[in-house]
Amino acid sequence: MSTVVVIGGGLAGLATACHLSGSGHEVVVVEREPIPGGRAGRIVRDGFTFDTGPTVLTMRGLLDDVVSAAGGDLDTLLPMRRLDPAYRAKFHDGSEILVRHGHDAMREEIRQVCGAHDAAAFDEFVGWLRKLYEVEMPHFIDHNFDSPLDLVASPGAAARLVAMGGFGRLGKAVARRFDDDRLRRLFTFQAMYAGLPPRSALAIYAVITYMDCIEGVFFPEGGMSEVPKALARAAEGGGATLRYGTSVTRVLRRADGAVAGVEVDDGERIAADAVVCTLDTPVAYRELLPDLAPPRVLRKGDYSPSAVVWHVGARGALPEGTHHHNIHFAQAWDSAFDALIKQGRLMPDPSRLVTVPTVSDPSLAPEGAHTLYVLEPVPNLDGVVDWQAQRGPMRDSLLRFLETEGYPTDVVAEELVDPLDWERMGMERGTPFALAHTFAQTGPFRPGNVERRLPGMFFAGSGTTPGVGVPMVLVSGKLAAQRVTSYLPDTGRAGPAVPLASRRARRAPRPAVTGSEAVS
Structure with a gap:
């Protein structure tokens, strides 16, 4: 059984662990904080509970995919409710628009506040957003790229995006559909999540609007910090080991230059056949891979x-x-x-x-x-x-x-x-939002999730593909897991996850790396 160390117990790391443990790997997650979550943390002070990370939860199905990969049940691990309205938008003139759940409810809200023309325009807008999502998700988001040439691997999908105006400007695409400037703002502000001004962002980023305004927003019982807790329980249920209060200080290498494991802050060495790092990517290169020049986009890119x-x-x-x-x-x-x-x-x-x-x-x-x-x-x-x-x-x-x-x-x-x-x-x-999603920093142009100069080294999180936001970092964990499984082809898929006790009972302890096994 191959062993994989995941550096970081945030959403990306836990998603990676769920997918890897569910596919038959032995996984050790090393997290420096005493609890899971990373950026999605929690502060309790004077009777108040603060969620310190993301506050908007969309695309429940992506969470279900992660938990299911490790054999868990999302309804059991993370009860949640749909928020309706998802947002209250209040404008400088005192007017308000509620982002309601369901097509008919939102259409009626627009009709009452903005008029019949914009209500009718909403029908076509939703259809456009859904088509963008259906093309982008499998071909450009939930997809590992090895080079920009991979963009032409699905010429039909690329042609559909061009035909739908996906490479035009988001501001113009929304403005030509709606007369009311309030709706133009409401349906484009999400581009700022990608680090872009709504006026000049590419229309493909309307996919974020789809996630927020069409698929809906959820809230877990107990707050957003319950999300990483649930993923941690799912990962452990799938057989992963989570080590808290421990920091990785060095990535170890074999004599042939491949990954051998990691060293942690007390000097212990943990042997591994592959390592997935979820630190912010430029920070990962600076702190753990100082002998490797980071990709140019990390050094010269727009954040x-x-x-x-x-x-x-x-x-x-x-x-x-x-x-x-x-x-x-x-x-x-x-x-x-x-x-x-x-x-x-x-x-x-x-x-x-x-x-x-x-x-x-x-x-x-x-x-x-x-x-x-x-x-x-x-x-x-x-x-x-x-x-x-x-x-x-x-x-x-x-x-x-x-x-x-x-x-x-x-x-x-x-x-x-x-x-x-x-x-x-x-x-x-x-910035907690990493590299901006300009065209030159998206898809195959974004820092890759595999470091080919160090075999067995992979990345997940917002600094790599596909990008920023809870849905994207969950997908990044899946993509990193696919990279690992391709790198370790001898690990057979285990089918449905075996219960934790059974998996651990059949494992032989894996020794820590000794000095003779690692050269750096």
């Missing part, structure tokens, strides 16, 4: 904007109409993105996200109080902002915003995260 996140536990009531996810659109739009992305400055008139998980789960805060997650897009560390000086003013600005919008501001507990904090957590250029 996504960052975000300031303010976790707030506050006493008081919510303003009327508050939902779980609330997007506050400012008056400025294109000019705000120009400042953020082109000039590296703070948005002069920022739009912000306020997630209030206590709307769905009051147990996340003491009685009479709420937990707020306030996000403002900001430049990454390539920008001109002095974050040592800006931290206090940013908090003051966010507090004034909450006061203006009527949110509770009797702050009991708080945690503010800025780009310097993201950098300290191991995220290149101080």
Whole structure:
């Protein structure tokens, strides 16, 4: 049985572990924190529970794929509810649009708020989004590329994308369908998740809009940090071993130059036939592969904007109409993105996200109080902002915003995260969103998930293919697992996962690597 070490117990690492353990590999996940999650962590303070990672969960089916690969049942491991509305969008003039679940409900919402023409346009828009997704997912997202030439391996799919306008501009594609500028913003803001201004992003990134606004948004019982916990249970149920509070300090190599395992912070060496690293990719090269030059795109590429996140536990009531996810659109739009992305400055008139998980789960805060997650897009560390000086003013600005919008501001507990904090957590250029998804940094042009100069070394996570966001990093784990299985072809697929106790009972202990087995 081949052994694989997975570095990092975040969503990408756990997805990798589920797929590998389910296909017959012995898997050891090494995570530096005392709990699973990585970026999807949790802080408990003064009775408030804060989810420190992603707050928006879409594409439930991808989670089901991961859990099922290890023989688990998603309904049992991760009970969740669909949010309806998925978002409340509030605009600078005080008007609101609710992103409702179901085609008919959303069409009626648009008819009432924006008029009959845009309601009719929504029908065609949904059909366009669904076709984009159906072409992109199997051929360009859930797909391992070895070179740009692989793009022509599915000429029919590429031709369909061209015919649908997928390589045009997202802003124009949405604007020509809807008259109401509020809908244009609502159906394009998701491009910023990919590090791109909505006006100039390629239309193929409307697939993110499809995931959010059509497939729907979910919330797990107990909060978003329950997602990695569930994946960890699934991985262990499939036979994987999870080691917490342990950091990998070195990737070991055999005399022939292939991977031999890893060394951890107490000096122990763990033997492995392959290693999958989920650290932010440029950080992985710098810290674990210092003798290998990173791909040029990691050194010279364009990185996504960052975000300031303010976790707030506050006493008081919510303003009327508050939902779980609330997007506050400012008056400025294109000019705000120009400042953020082109000039590296703070948005002069920022739009912000306020997630209030206590709307769905009051147990996340003491009685009479709420937990707020306030996000403002900001430049990454390539920008001109002095974050040592800006931290206090940013908090003051966010507090004034909450006061203006009527949110509770009797702050009991708080945690503010800025780009310097993201950098300290191991995220290149101080952004949790990795390389921007420009065309030249997408698909086969994105840093690959296999390091061919070091046989047996693979990557997963947002810094490699397919990219940023919970759905994408789950897919990245599957793609990395496929790479490993191709590299270790003698490992037969085990079929349905064998129960944990049975799998461990039949295993012989694998020794740690000794000095004679590893040369570096």
